[in-house]
Amino acid sequence: ARIIWGLSPKFLPRRLLHCRAMSVPFLDLKAQYATIRDEVESALRRVVESQHFILGPEVEAFEQEIAAYCGTRFAIGLSSGTDALLAALMAAGVGPGDDVLTSPYTFVATAGVIARLGARPVFVDIDADTFNIAPDQIASRVTPRARAIIPVHLFGRMADMDAITAIARAHELTVIEDAAQAIGAERQGRRAGSIGDMGCFSFYPTKNLGGFGDGGLVTTNDAALAERLKLLRNHGSASLGSKYEYRIIGGNFRLDAIQAAVLRVKLRHLDAWTERRRENARQYAALLHNVDGLQLPAERDGERHVFNQFVARSSRRDALREFLRSRNVGSDVYYPQPLHLAPCFSAFGGRPGDFPESERASIESIALPIYPELTSQMLERVAAAVREGARAG
Numbered sequence: 001a002r003i004i005w006g007l008s009p010k011f012l013p014r015r016l017l018h019c020r021a022m023s024v025p026f027l028d029l030k031a032q033y034a035t036i037r038d039e040v041e042s043a044l045r046r047v048v049e050s051q052h053f054i055l056g057p058e059v060e061a062f063e064q065e066i067a068a069y070c071g072t073r074f075a076i077g078l079s080s081g082t083d084a085l086l087a088a089l090m091a092a093g094v095g096p097g098d099d100v101l102t103s104p105y106t107f108v109a110t111a112g113v114i115a116r117l118g119a120r121p122v123f124v125d126i127d128a129d130t131f132n133i134a135p136d137q138i139a140s141r142v143t144p145r146a147r148a149i150i151p152v153h154l155f156g157r158m159a160d161m162d163a164i165t166a167i168a169r170a171h172e173l174t175v176i177e178d179a180a181q182a183i184g185a186e187r188q189g190r191r192a193g194s195i196g197d198m199g200c201f202s203f204y205p206t207k208n209l210g211g212f213g214d215g216g217l218v219t220t221n222d223a224a225l226a227e228r229l230k231l232l233r234n235h236g237s238a239s240l241g242s243k244y245e246y247r248i249i250g251g252n253f254r255l256d257a258i259q260a261a262v263l264r265v266k267l268r269h270l271d272a273w274t275e276r277r278r279e280n281a282r283q284y285a286a287l288l289h290n291v292d293g294l295q296l297p298a299e300r301d302g303e304r305h306v307f308n309q310f311v312a313r314s315s316r317r318d319a320l321r322e323f324l325r326s327r328n329v330g331s332d333v334y335y336p337q338p339l340h341l342a343p344c345f346s347a348f349g350g351r352p353g354d355f356p357e358s359e360r361a362s363i364e365s366i367a368l369p370i371y372p373e374l375t376s377q378m379l380e381r382v383a384a385a386v387r388e389g390a391r392a393g
Contacts, residue, residue, distance in 0.1 A: 024369055024378045026330030029205060031373035032273075036265060043261040053257050055234075062260035063217075065267055069184070071194040072219040074226035077255030078233050081180040081202020082109040084216035086116065087253050088198045089148065091218075091228045092174040094119050098147040101173070103133045104338040104350070105358040106152045110178050111339050114150075120348060122146065123340050125355040129298070131155060131311065131365075134357070135163035142167070148174040153182035153192050155297070155334070156208070156277075156306035161187060161195040176200060180216075183209050184274050186304035193219040198229075203263055208277070208308050209270050215259040276372035277307040280379060284310060284368065287383035291390045309334055310370035314390075317366045323389035329382050332367045 033040070047058060059077045067075035078084045094100060096118030102110055104123040111121040124141045127134045131154045138149070149168055151159040161177075168175045175196030179185070182192040183201055193199025203215035220226050231238060233253035236246040285296055295313040299305045311334060314320050324331050338358040340350030352359065368382055 022378065022381045023328035024330060024374075024381050026332050026367070026369050027206060027371055028373060029210070032371070035373075036269065039265045040262055043265050044258065047257050047261045050257075055254055056257050058257040058264070059255050059260040062264050062267075065264060066217060067219065069267065069270075070199065070219050071191045072199070073221045074219065074223070076218045076220075076226060076229040076233065077260060078216040078218060078253045079255060080214040081200060081204060081216040082113060083233075083251070083253040084200035084202070084218045085109060085150070085176070085178060086113040087229055087232045087251070088176045088200050088218050089113055089117055089119070090232050090250075091198070091225050092148055092176065094147050094174075097145060099143045099145040100148045100150060101138060101141055101146060102150040102178075103152050103154070103358070104340040104355050105131060105335060105361050106154060106178070106339065107180070107335065108339060108342065108344070110150055110152055111345060115345070119147070120145075121339070121345065123350070123355060125357045126361065128357050128360075130157055130159070131361060132157065132159040133164070135160045135167065138164065138167050142171050142173070146171060146173055148176055150176045150178050151196075152178040153185055155311050156182050156185055156308040157297070157299075157303065158182060158185045158187040158192055161190070165195060174198075181207065181308035182306060183207070184270060184304070185306045188302045194221070197222060198225060203259065208274060208306055209263060209266055211259040212262050213256075213259060215255055215263065217255075273372040274306050277370055278305070280370050280372070280374055281305070281307050281310055283376070283379050284383065287380065288312075288386060291387055293390060294386070307370050309367045311365050311367045313361070313364040314366055315364060317364050320386070320389045321366060323392055324385050327385040327388070329385045330369055334365060334367055336362055338362050
């Protein structure tokens with residue numbers, strides 16, 4: 001046995017042994033970059049040498065490639081996932097006095113863009129198993145002022161779009177898919193972003209397809225919406241060449257060519273990375289299926305869950321997180337406060353108890369490392385720490 005300070009490891013204090021154990025970060029972007037460094041640097045040189053940094057050929061090529069990947073006619077590159085949601089609502093004509101239905105259990109941007117336009121977010125509780133908006137609760141939340149619905153494909157799993165679109169058609173609502181975490185996700189053979197009137201994506205670095213900064217995209221099959229989105233992203237002007245011809249009031253929501261170049265490289269690897277995430281999820285399921293008090297995410301028939309996050313549930317989430325931290329195992333919480341209870345939305349009158357499933361998820365959810373570069377040894381290390389932490393409770 002290896003000797004430290006004259007003692008065999010079996011005689012060392014448990015605290016010292018744990019310090020020597022493998023550390024597993026929650027996310028490791030450097031590990032991914034190491035596998036594509038040469039491709040990315042070549043793409044960056046191409047953009048730098050062209051000196052074309054805003055929109056242009058690189059962005060157009062990316063838009064064509066990503067539209068094909070998502071199964072849509074059009075894709076419009078934008079400056080961030082938040083701006084994608086904002087531009088989609090603007091393209092749909094949402095404004096003051098309108099209501100937009102969405103989930104309270106999501107990132108703040110989903111509801112924030114609604115409020116920024118002077119509209120009102122109308123929250124609908126989530127399904128306990130999927131974390132997505134509960135279709136059976138939508139109809140009762142539709143108001144006479146309802147203009148649109150934003151279902152969120154949370155953590156990489158698609159919402160029940162058949163049920164949602166049926167309700168939307170009955171009430172003449174525009175459907176805007178928040179697919180920020182779900183590029184490549186599928187339900188019954190259809191991909192995220194291809195079913196609603198528009199689909200919104202984020203290329204924030206931590207996403208499955210992440211850039212070297214902020215970036216976003218809107219997909220659509222509607223030519224008129226695509227044209228309007230192109231105007232909106234460029235101050236209401238059709239192109240950089242006609243920058244003083246403003247057809248509508250827009251914003252500066254343009255995608256940088258450098259981001260497009262990086263994303264084009266990564267898009268070629270996305271399916272392989274996604275399958276690694278899915279395999280990691282299967283390994284977790286095998287290693288953690290019998291842990292008392294732990295509920296694991298499950299994939300149903302006809303689904304392709306892309307696991308932007310692997311989010312389990314535990315009634316003693318905070319204690320488990322602290323235990324994992326003591327074992328040098330990363331974890332995170334998405335999301336510790338449902339949006340109807342966030343101070344920034346207090347004007348809309350949300351109170352504790354309004355959306356019990358969202359509130360319960362906020363105190364039970366725990367995300368474990370799921371990135372593609374995890375090794376089997378690292379996965380086993382995480383699972384062992386989770387099992388030990390559950391027993392400790």
